Amino acid sequence: MASSAFAACNPAVLPQNCTFETCCAAQSHFAYLPTYSGNLFFAICFGLLLLPQLGLGIFYRTWGFLAGMLLGLALEVLGYVSRVQLHQNPFAGNPFLMYLIALTIAPVFITAAIYLCLTRIIVLHGQNLSRFAPKTIAIVFMTSDFSSLLLQAIGGAIAEIALEDSTQRTGINIMIAGLVLQALSLLVFLAVVGDFARSCSGAALSPDPQKRKTRSRAIFKAFMAGLVLATVLILIRSIFRAAELWGGFQGPLWNDETDFLVLDGAMMAVSTVVLTALHPGPAFGGEWHAADWSLKKKKKGTAEGGYLLASKEVEPAL
Secondary structure, rough: OOOOOOOOOOOOOOHHHOOOOOOOOOOOOOOOOOHHHHHHHHHOOOOOHHHHHHHHHHHHHHHHHHHHHHHHHHHHHHHHHHHHHHHHOOOOOOHHHHHHHHHHHHHHHHHHHHHHHHHHHHHHHHHHHHOHHHHHHHHHHHHEEEEEEEEHHHHHHHHHOOOOOHHHHHHHHHHHHHHHHHHHHHHHHHHHHHHHHHHOOOOOOOHHHHHHHHHOHHHHHHHHHHHHHHHHHHHHHHHHHHHHHHHHOOOOOOOOHHHHHHHHHHHHHHHHHHHHHOOOHHHOOOOOOOOOOOOOOOOOOOOEEEEOHHHEEEEEEE
């Protein structure tokens, strides 16, 4: 087991050659030794969530949601396994790079799954009630997600391999830009959700009997509340990570593991537990595909998902 004690600082030793006996904590990636139990707990937690997500996704055929959740959870597992490795050797470069990139970009895939849920919720209630078509919401938020992913991944890679402080700072700034973009996207998403909820209040919803039945189910209402809760938790996490990186790798937030485990690990763990316990498959009760939408413009009276849609529900004004 790795010792928690570090030797005195020895700048003559290159970081990649450091050991507990030759270097101090300041020469590692953190001013602390990552805990074994805390990081192992989150690695196991996210790993266990992969199983029900896989089973529910296949059973209910929620392929887009399944892909986003599996990728996000797998990256969370990789990130925390890498932190466990850093407990054994806090000077190791590869585990740090995997941790930095994996845990930074993992929520991007989970938010993509959340965005897909909203597009189907809109179809289930009536597309005419939304300011934006489901395809518009999907394209805009997925594009933002992809841009955020690129910024965070590229920034993380630059920050880790940088040989000069200025280059490392550039990489950190790129990561911050990606995190800020993600946080802004989530804020806008919550505004879109709030606006759609306001439009639905007291309005005439889709009269289709199957859709009306699905909307009235308690599990579906709980699912929508869980979706909002998960989004808020991921937003808190994104704001924290941006603030953490703002101070750099020598900043107080970066070097406080308790803050990280609570405001990143716990926020993501609770949000993914909610998205698993309140999975859209059971919530939609078989209407997930009936609430599907197409990137192609539909003609009046076109059948979508087995139901005939009124023209006003097919192509809302943008």
